[in-house]
Amino acid sequence: MEGKILSMIFLVVVASTHATSQQDEKRDETKCCCTTYEISICLSEVNRNVDGDLNETYRQAIAMVEKSNKEDLDSLKDAHRKWLDYRDAECKAEYGLWGGGSGGPNARAMCLIRLTKERTADLKSTYLER
Numbered sequence: 001m002e003g004k005i006l007s008m009i010f011l012v013v014v015a016s017t018h019a020t021s022q023q024d025e026k027r028d029e030t031k032c033c034c035t036t037y038e039i040s041i042c043l044s045e046v047n048r049n050v051d052g053d054l055n056e057t058y059r060q061a062i063a064m065v066e067k068s069n070k071e072d073l074d075s076l077k078d079a080h081r082k083w084l085d086y087r088d089a090e091c092k093a094e095y096g097l098w099g100g101g102s103g104g105p106n107a108r109a110m111c112l113i114r115l116t117k118e119r120t121a122d123l124k125s126t127y128l129e130r
Helices: 002-024 036-066 070-096 104-128
Strands: none
Touching: 036 070, 036 104, 070 104
16 A cells, blocks of 8 residues: 555656656747647647747837837837737638548647747848848
């Protein structure tokens, strides 16, 4: 009986340590695995991270363009709004390919992650790496 209790305590400690170490490192969508539900939770976290990266990069781009002129700033803001509309429409279309199946939400999340990473890279190369 005592051995079973020690084994259970060990498993709880190992599981909590593993969960903490996964939360500490920034996840990548390629590391999301297993059940559809687990993948969904993981992709949500990755999406939050890449969205945060995009927002920070966009703020930096805005700060850079503000030094230029108002017309350039307005153009950047307009382009970004239109890009957001494009991203949302594209990912809705990719979701639709799943016909309401359980893979649809994860396909949408993967699309959001992919396009957001691309936009972040584009903003960096265009506005910040000069």
